[in-house]
Structures are given as C-alpha cells and as structure tokens.
Amino acid sequence: MATHPALKAGQVAVITGAASGIGLATARRFTELGMRVCLVDLNESALRGIVDELAAVAPNGGADVLAIGADVSNDAAVRSLANHVTNAFGPVAVVMANAGIEPGSKALQAGSSWRRILDTNLWGAINIVHAFTPGMVESDAPGAIIVTGSKQGITCPPGNAAYNVSKAGVKVFTEQVAHALRQETDGRVSAHLLIPGFTFTGFTRANYDEKPAGAWEPEQVVDMLVDGMAKDEFYILCPDNDVTRQMDEKRIRWAANDIIENRPALSRWHPDYEATFAAYMAEDKS
Numbered sequence: 001m002a003t004h005p006a007l008k009a010g011q012v013a014v015i016t017g018a019a020s021g022i023g024l025a026t027a028r029r030f031t032e033l034g035m036r037v038c039l040v041d042l043n044e045s046a047l048r049g050i051v052d053e054l055a056a057v058a059p060n061g062g063a064d065v066l067a068i069g070a071d072v073s074n075d076a077a078v079r080s081l082a083n084h085v086t087n088a089f090g091p092v093a094v095v096m097a098n099a100g101i102e103p104g105s106k107a108l109q110a111g112s113s114w115r116r117i118l119d120t121n122l123w124g125a126i127n128i129v130h131a132f133t134p135g136m137v138e139s140d141a142p143g144a145i146i147v148t149g150s151k152q153g154i155t156c157p158p159g160n161a162a163y164n165v166s167k168a169g170v171k172v173f174t175e176q177v178a179h180a181l182r183q184e185t186d187g188r189v190s191a192h193l194l195i196p197g198f199t200f201t202g203f204t205r206a207n208y209d210e211k212p213a214g215a216w217e218p219e220q221v222v223d224m225l226v227d228g229m230a231k232d233e234f235y236i237l238c239p240d241n242d243v244t245r246q247m248d249e250k251r252i253r254w255a256a257n258d259i260i261e262n263r264p265a266l267s268r269w270h271p272d273y274e275a276t277f278a279a280y281m282a283e284d285k286s
C-alpha cells in the first residue's frame with residue numbers, strides 16, 4: 001500500500017501528547033513503520049514505561065526512541081525541545097501537534113480553564129508548528145505536519161465553549177499552515193488536520209470505565225490518519241461507531257448554512273429549529 005513519503009523507516013517523527021490515547025497509538029504505529037520517534041508529553045512518568053515498549057519494536061532499539069517531558073504551552077520549552085530533538089536525532093520529517101485537554105468551561109463564565117485550554121490546545125499547536133516547520137521547509141526532504149483538531153471546532157456544539165474555541169482556532173491555523181506550505185514547498189511538506197470522532201482515550205476514560213459502544217479505539221483513528229496522509233488528504237475526518245461520514249457531512253453543511261441562511265447562532269440546538277434539523281438529518285440524499 002502507498003504511504004506518505006515522510007512516513008518511512010529511519011525518518012524522525014515528533015508526537016506531542018504521546019503518553020496516552022491517539023498520540024500513543026500514533027507513536028506505536030510510526031515505530032512499527034521503522035521510524036525514529038520522539039515522544040513528548042507533560043506526563044513524564046507515563047512516558048518512561050512507553051519507551052521500553054517501543055524500543056523493543058524499533059529497528060535500533062532504544063537508539064530510535066526519545067522521550068521528553070515538556071509543556072507544549074511553554075514556547076521557550078518547545079523551542080528547546082526542537083533543538084534537543086534535532087541534536088539527538090537529526091532533521092525531523094513528521095511533526096504531530098496532538099496534545100490536548102478538555103476540562104469543562106462555560107461561555108459566560110471566566111475561569112482558569114479558559115486560559116489553560118487555549119494555551120494547551122491552540123498555543124501548544126502553534127508553538128510546535130513554529131518550532132519545527134522552518135527546519136522542514138529549509139531541508140529538501142519530504143515532510144508532514146499533523147495537527148489534531150476536533151468536530152467541536154467545526155460544528156461547535158454548546159457545552160465546552162473554550163474547547164470549541166481552541167479547536168476552531170486549530171482548524172483555521174492548520175488551514176493557513178497548509179496554504180503557506182503549498183506556496184513555499186510546492187507540496188513537499190504537507191499539512192493535515194486530523195479530526196477524530198468519539199475515541200476511547202484518556203479524555204473519555206475519565207467518564208467511562210470501559211469503551212462505550214459508540215467510541216472508536218485510537219488505533220482506528222491512526223489507520224485513517226495513515227491512509228488519509230497517503231492520499232494527501234488535508235481534512236482527515238474520522239467517523240465513529242455512532243456517527244457516519246454522511247451524518248458528519250450533513251452536520252457540517254447545516255452549521256455553514258447558519259451563516260448563509262442567516263439563522264440564529266448554533267441553530268441546530270435552537271428549539272425553533274429542532275424539528276427542521278431532525279427532518280433534515282432524516283432525509284436520505286444518497
């Protein structure tokens with residue numbers, strides 16, 4: 001099967017949020033591909049156990065695996081991380097800005113979680129991309145930037161306002177990065193917005209003892225990521241066991257039509273539109 005040219009044995013990948021969930025599953029997959037992987041996470045102790053596991057699979061054992069405890073929201077720490085990785089491993093081919101948090105937040109309530117969510121989810125992605133991309137642009141080698149977004153930054157369901165704002169920012173930021181990379185590298189370095197559906201990870205484990213039937217395993221998200229990158233897809237939109245791609249497409253179209261049809265904000269959750277939205281979702285356009 002064809003793969004993205006940067007996902008090759010011996011190439012270096014940096015993954016943030018690699019101690020758990022989608023980041024960890026990606027680190028495992030990239031190691032299986034023979035890549036040299038740098039795991040980055042705030043949770044340094046969790047990383048330690050993972051290093052041995054990955055070293056057992058990596059072609060050159062422990063020499064192919066690096067684990068660095070770092071806070072992606074700290075710009076200085078991220079820049080020193082980029083120096084450290086490049087000194088230890090050489091040029092970086094793949095960067096995945098994936099670390100994220102989802103504590104609650106309310107639209108009308110100030111609180112520390114607003115700043116923490118934006119610092120981690122949005123500034124964390126910006127810091128990582130800005131620290132690693134210049135070196136990738138300057139080199140002659142194929143490269144890929146992956147940023148983990150969310151449907152909550154596209155259809156924006158009410159409930160966790162700061163998280164939605166952060167992921168809407170991540171979407172727009174990654175689109176801008178993709179455009180700039182297209183201009184500057186003519187596609188040699190690509191950008192990808194990974195949009196997971198409901199996935200059983202550290203995020204969801206806080207609320208469920210075992211995997212809910214509707215959730216995907218993180219490995220399924222990584223299957224879509226690797227496949228989407230091979231097809232040079234920018235938007236890698238994952239379904240889950242409850243939500244099909246067709247349902248996602250309809251929800252995204254409805255959200256865009258709020259502006260075009262001048263409906264109230266988030267009309268999908270407005271009582272006056274409840275019946276219309278339900279009928280729209282039930283329509284079979286296939």
Ligand SMILES: NC(=O)c1ccc[n+]([C@@H]2O[C@H](COP(=O)([O-])OP(=O)(O)OC[C@H]3O[C@@H](n4cnc5c(N)ncnc54)[C@H](O)[C@@H]3O)[C@@H](O)[C@H]2O)c1
Nearest residue numbers: 017019020021022041042071072099100198199201202203
């Ligand atoms: N699980 C889902 O259903 C779902 C759905 C859509 C999007 N996402 C996104 O997927 C990404 C990965 O999340 P996950 O579901 O695997 O959750 P997870 O909790 O299993 O993994 C997130 C990891 O990020 C790390 N992290 C948090 N703050 C950090 C920081 N400041 N610096 C470095 N590392 C930090 C955590 O320690 C953790 O290991 C997130 O960006 C999340 O928003 C998840």
